[in-house]
Amino acid sequence: xxxxxxxHVVARSCLFVALLLAAALLMPSxxxxxxxxxxxxxxxxxxxxxxxxxxxxxxxxxxTVEDGESVSSVTLVLPEGGTFAGSSTKITALDGLDRxxxxxxxxxxxxxxxxxxSQPVDEGLLIRLxxxxxxxxxxxxxxxxxxxxxxxxxxxxxxxSKPISTIAxxxxxxxxxxxxxxxxxxAWNSNPFLGMFFKPQLLVTAFSSLLPGWLLCLVIVVxxxxxxxxxxxxxxxxxxxxxRLVRAIAIVYINxxxxxxxxxxxxxxxxxxxxxxxxxxxxxxxxxVIAINASAYLAEIFRAGIQSIPQGQYEAASSLGMSYFQTMxxxxxxxTIRRVIPxxxxxxxxxxxxxxxxxxxxxxxxxMFAKNLTSVSGNMTPYVAAAIFYLIVTLxxxxxxxxxxxxxxxAERGGGPRPKAGERSAVEEAASDDLAAAELSTHFxxxxxxxLAPVPxxxxxxxxx
Amino acid sequence: MSSHNITLxxxxxxxxxxxxxxxxxxxCGGSGSSDAAPAEEVAAGEAIxxxxxxxxxxxxxxxxxxxxxDSFEGGVAQGFDVDLSNEIASRLGLECEYLPPMDFDxxxxxxxxxxxxxxxxxxxxxxxxxxxxxxxxDAYLDSNLxxxxxxxxxxxxxxxxxxxxxxxxxxxxxxQAGTTGADWAxxxxxxxxxxxxxxxxxxxxxxxxxxxxxxxxxxxxISHQCTVSFTDCEIALEIPTGEQYxxxxxxxxPGLTAAINQALxxxxxxGTMAELKEKWFGANE
Numbered sequence: 001x002x003x004x005x006x007x008h009v010v011a012r013s014c015l016f017v018a019l020l021l022a023a024a025l026l027m028p029s030x031x032x033x034x035x036x037x038x039x040x041x042x043x044x045x046x047x048x049x050x051x052x053x054x055x056x057x058x059x060x061x062x063x064t065v066e067d068g069e070s071v072s073s074v075t076l077v078l079p080e081g082g083t084f085a086g087s088s089t090k091i092t093a094l095d096g097l098d099r100x101x102x103x104x105x106x107x108x109x110x111x112x113x114x115x116x117x118s119q120p121v122d123e124g125l126l127i128r129l130x131x132x133x134x135x136x137x138x139x140x141x142x143x144x145x146x147x148x149x150x151x152x153x154x155x156x157x158x159x160x161s162k163p164i165s166t167i168a169x170x171x172x173x174x175x176x177x178x179x180x181x182x183x184x185x186x187a188w189n190s191n192p193f194l195g196m197f198f199k200p201q202l203l204v205t206a207f208s209s210l211l212p213g214w215l216l217c218l219v220i221v222v223x224x225x226x227x228x229x230x231x232x233x234x235x236x237x238x239x240x241x242x243x244r245l246v247r248a249i250a251i252v253y254i255n256x257x258x259x260x261x262x263x264x265x266x267x268x269x270x271x272x273x274x275x276x277x278x279x280x281x282x283x284x285x286x287x288x289v290i291a292i293n294a295s296a297y298l299a300e301i302f303r304a305g306i307q308s309i310p311q312g313q314y315e316a317a318s319s320l321g322m323s324y325f326q327t328m329x330x331x332x333x334x335x336t337i338r339r340v341i342p343x344x345x346x347x348x349x350x351x352x353x354x355x356x357x358x359x360x361x362x363x364x365x366x367x368m369f370a371k372n373l374t375s376v377s378g379n380m381t382p383y384v385a386a387a388i389f390y391l392i393v394t395l396x397x398x399x400x401x402x403x404x405x406x407x408x409x410x411a412e413r414g415g416g417p418r419p420k421a422g423e424r425s426a427v428e429e430a431a432s433d434d435l436a437a438a439e440l441s442t443h444f445x446x447x448x449x450x451x452l453a454p455v456p457x458x459x460x461x462x463x464x465x
Numbered sequence: 466m467s468s469h470n471i472t473l474x475x476x477x478x479x480x481x482x483x484x485x486x487x488x489x490x491x492x493c494g495g496s497g498s499s500d501a502a503p504a505e506e507v508a509a510g511e512a513i514x515x516x517x518x519x520x521x522x523x524x525x526x527x528x529x530x531x532x533x534x535d536s537f538e539g540g541v542a543q544g545f546d547v548d549l550s551n552e553i554a555s556r557l558g559l560e561c562e563y564l565p566p567m568d569f570d571x572x573x574x575x576x577x578x579x580x581x582x583x584x585x586x587x588x589x590x591x592x593x594x595x596x597x598x599x600x601x602x603d604a605y606l607d608s609n610l611x612x613x614x615x616x617x618x619x620x621x622x623x624x625x626x627x628x629x630x631x632x633x634x635x636x637x638x639x640x641q642a643g644t645t646g647a648d649w650a651x652x653x654x655x656x657x658x659x660x661x662x663x664x665x666x667x668x669x670x671x672x673x674x675x676x677x678x679x680x681x682x683x684x685x686x687i688s689h690q691c692t693v694s695f696t697d698c699e700i701a702l703e704i705p706t707g708e709q710y711x712x713x714x715x716x717x718x719p720g721l722t723a724a725i726n727q728a729l730x731x732x733x734x735x736g737t738m739a740e741l742k743e744k745w746f747g748a749n750e
Contacts, residue, residue, distance in 0.1 A: 038625070040652045049655060058593075060652065088593065092707035097609045097684070099707045126705055132593040165655075274674035282676070360667070362639065362660035362676065372661050375570040375642035378598060 032159055033069035034127070037062040039145040039161035041136065046176055046205040046377075051166040053081075054138025055173070059131040061145060061161070069151055070120035073104075074127065074158070076113045076147040081137030084108035090130040093121055100125055108134075112147075120151075140168035172208055176201045199381045206373055206385035213369035214389040220283065220365065221352045224291035228351070229344075231291065232298025239303050250299070257296030263357050265293055270361040286355070286363045294351045301343045305336040338408070345401045349394050356390075366390070513727070515720030517583050522562050523554040526575055526582035529566035530664045533689050533745050534588040534710075537566050545745040546586045546710075549605065552737060553712075556728040568663050570643030573598055576713050583721060585713035588683060590645045592708075600716050602725045604709030605738070610649050611684035612702040613691055615672055618679075620701050627702045631679055632656045639668040639677040645708055646682035669695045685746065 043049045044057035051057060065071050078084070085108055093102035102125070104117035113131060121127055136143050142163035148155050169177075179185050179201045189195035238250035257265070269289050273280065280288070309332050317327040359368035366386050373382035518524050527546065529537035535544040542563040554561035564582055567575070572585040577598050590608065591601045612631070614620060620630040631638065632654045640647035642661035650659045660677060662668050665686060671677040673695045680687070684703060691698045714722045732738040 038653075042648065042652050043655070049651060049659075090593070094705040094707045097703060097705050099607050099709075128705070128707060130593075270676060271670050271674050274676060279675060360663065362637070362662065362671065364658070364660075368660075371642060375647070375661055378570075378574055 033066050033151045033156065034063045034071050034074065034149045034158065035066060036159040036161050037064055037126070039164060041164050041166070045167075045170075046173060046201070048205075048209055051136065051164060052169055052173060053136040053140045053143075053166045054169055056086075056133050056135055059129075059134050059145070061129045061131070063127050063149075063158070065121050065123050065125050065127065067123050070122055071117070071127070071149050071151050072120045073114065073116040073150045074129070074147065075115070075149070076129070076131075076145055076158075078111040078134075078145060079137055079143055080111065081139065082111045082135065082143065084113040084131060084134045085110060087113070087131045087133040089113065089115060090132070091115060091117075092128040092130070094126040094128065095124065102127075106131075136164070136166045138169060140166045142166070172205060175204055179204065195379075197380045197384050199379055202373070202377060202379055202381035203385055206370070206382040207388075209373060210366055210369045210382065210385055210389060213364060213366035213386075216283065216363070216365045217352065217355045217389075218393070220286050220290060220355050220358070220363075221348070224287045224294065225348060225351065227287075227291040228294035228298055231295035232302055235295065235299035236302035236306060239299065240306065254296045254299050257293055258300070262289075262293050262354055263360065265289055266357055266361055282361070282363050286358045286365070289358070290351055290355060293354070294347060297347050297350075298344065301340050301347065302336065305340040305343075306332060308339060309335055342401045342405045342408070345397055345404070349397050352393060353390060513720045513724040515718055515724055517559070517721075518580060519562075521560060523550070523557065523559040523584065524562050524564060524582045525550045526564050526567060526572045526585045527587035528569040528572065528664070529563070529587075530569075530666065531588050531683070531686050532693075533685060534683075535586075545606070545741060546588060548741050548744070550584070550586050552732060552741070553725055553728045556731065557724055569641055573643075573713060576715050579715050579717060583714070583718070584725070587713075588686070588710050589713050590683075590708040591711040592645065592648075595713075598716075600714045600719065600722045601711035602714060602722050603729055604711050605729055606710040606742070608706075608708050608710055609684040610646055610681060610704040610706050610708070611687040611700050612704070613669065613672055613680045613682075613687045613695075613698050614678060614701040615675060616697055616699045618701070620679075624702060624704070628653055634658075636679065637677045639671050639680045641665060641668060641682055644682060645706070649704065649706070650681045665690065666694075669698065673697055 039059065039061045041051045041060070042058040043051055044055050045052050059076075061076055063074070076084075087106075087108050089106035089108075091102065091104045091106070093100040100122075102117060102119075102121055104115055106113055106115045106129075113129075113134075115129060142165050144163050145161040147158040149158055150156070185200050189199055235250045235253055238246050239254065241247050241250070266289050269285060270282075273285070313331055314327060317331050322330070355363075355365055356367040358365050359371060362368070366389055370382040370386035374380060527535045527542070529535045529542055529544075531544070531546075533544055534546045535542070537543070547563070550563070551561045569587060572587055573589075573595060575581055576585045585599075588608070589595065589601070591604060595601070612627070620627050622630075630636075634656050636654070636657040637660055638650050638654055638657045639660050639662055640650050642663065647659070647661055650657070660671075662671070665682065668677070668680040668682070669690050672680045679701065684700075687700055691700055712725055714725065729738075732741075
């Protein structure tokens with residue numbers, strides 16, 4: 001009971017405060033014949049979203065002519081250091097959503113911009129001024145646009161706009177400005193191809209602004225991959241299972257995922273799941289899509305790897321009394337892993353590049369930032385920067401794959417300097433040519449007492465081969 | 466031995482790519498100058514001289530994904546802009562040909578580069594920034610911006626209140642890359658995450674499924690989407706910007722701009738323009 005009453009009191013006092021606030025907000029606006037609606041500035045940071053002082057940008061100022069009033073001119077004033085010099089102003093007046101025939105001309109005078117309309121702007125119209133090529137004070141900070149207007153009763157003060165937050169010039173932007181002025185850079189950019197794909201100024205800014213996207217790509221693929229490997233192993237085993245149903249499930253899973261474009265899978269996951277009221281964070285969803293897609297390819301790689309181990313080893317293991325699982329985990333898989341490492345690394349590279357497709361659904365990864373920057377600058381250089389970011393990871397990995405492949409080829413050949421053919425016995429030759437046999441012998445060394453000695457098995461296998 | 470081979474391969478690859486690069490450079494350098502014909506001063510009564518990619522054809526580039534202005538239904542270009550292009554072409558005695566749909570933000574660079582299309586007509590708002598790259602014809606249609614949200618998102622109030630609600634770190638706002646809607650979002654919603662996407666459909670699907678909270682684009686298109694395709698979405702905000710659409714022509718081809726301006730003026734004068742607007746936007750537009 002008492003709680004209810006207290007709630008009632010709180011609600012009533014809230015209402016009172018709200019009314020007071022509303023009154024306070026309404027009071028000053030009544031005094032203006034021209035109400036300031038807003039003042040905003042276009043971000044002019046090269047590759048960023050900040051408004052930088054001292055650099056040219058566009059100011060958009062909007063005000064509404066109140067009932068019973070008409071306005072003949074507006075003067076916008078920037079704080080000391082801001083300038084309208086060299087700017088051009090687009091004057092638009094709107095009645096609701098329709099353009100009104102209003103014309104005028106603007107005169108820039110340092111930090112003042114005087115806009116005189118050819119005839120007074122009538123009541124109810126929205127005045128919209130877009131000042132292209134003005135600059136805010138170079139020290140940055142919150143900038144308030146103030147000013148005056150003229151109506152029938154003379155010059156009146158405009159309400160200050162909400163502050164526009166600006167920043168001082170960054171060292172990166174200053175580097176860009178230095179590059180802008182260098183003659184070599186200008187000559188370089190005057191070539192249409194180099195200027196379009198390798199503009200130095202944009203390369204500099206692209207590297208800094210693409211960095212978060214690159215990190216997200218790495219995080220997505222690094223988090224996704226362990227899951228992909230686990231899932232891939234599960235489906236590889238399912239595909240070689242003796243049970244028909246299990247095998248069928250695996251075949252459908254692998255074939256559908258390998259047989260459809262990843263792009264499509266992304267669309268289905270990103271737009272399909274929310275429709276079923278499953279709402280997952282975009283980045284997590286990205287990890288899931290990449291993991292599932294990669295798992296289908298990995299399943300095939302693992303299956304091929306497992307099946308590449310000669311049948312003789314299963315027979316040898318079972319003749320030692322090992323169960324299926326023992327054989328798998330002690331004999332077959334260790335060899336499989338060695339064999340599939342190059343292919344899996346290649347698949348990792350593919351998955352890493354595939355994260356780029358996530359940009360189409362709004363995951364803020366590398367390509368997204370590059371696309372963003374390209375659409376803002378109308379220049380292809382950000383894509384080149386993105387390519388460099390991809391290569392930073394893929395080139396070393398490709399090197400690793402080559403190294404491992406060489407090592408393995410070396411091992412397959414016998415792991416050392418080859419004796420001359422005439423000096424080898426037939427058994428030795430057969431044994432060393434078969435990596436599996438060599439591998440089997442090393443694994444059998446680890447077996448405990450009570451098992452059969454490895455030598456006879458080894459000899460028998462060699463004969464089989 | 467093998468490493469030596471690799472080095473050789475690399476070298477020949479470099480040589481090959483260098484020659485490809487050289488060819489590309491030559492191509493780029495050529496396209497600018499060869500297409501540009503000396504611009505004639507336009508005098509009254511005199512035929513206006515201009516160059517075309519293919520003689521007798523007006524080739525138009527558009528994203529064709531902006532109904533009711535441009536769309537691509539059953540493999541056929543449709544919409545207000547398409548009718549307009551056809552009308553202009555017939556008035557110039559040309560055959561109008563539409564290129565396959567392309568990304569909106571690639572049209573202006575393509576017209577600037579030249580050699581593929583004569584004009585870009587894809588609901589381009591005339592802006593100072595775009596004027597640096599290409600020429601605009603006179604405005605042919607007034608437009609505004611709008612913000613679409615899923616019904617029941619709960620952003621209500623006047624313009625300032627809605628902008629405030631959308632300008633929050635947990636808001637994701639989809640825009641079409643390179644549009645004035647994208648500019649508006651970047652300027653007015655600095656705290657929200659702005660996601661530039663390729664097509665209106667992807668943006669609207671994302672809003673409809675809750676992937677993005679809002680989509681900011683040209684008002685006629687948003688209202689078409691909310692009434693025809695995505696009825697679970699609504700217009701949360703109409704933004705009066707008074708922007709105007711113009712047709713994009715290369716700066717190297719001022720004669721074509723003048724010829725189209727003449728055609729547009731004629732269409733305005735003889736009522737064809739009003740008919741077209743009535744056909745696509747109804748009587749009150």
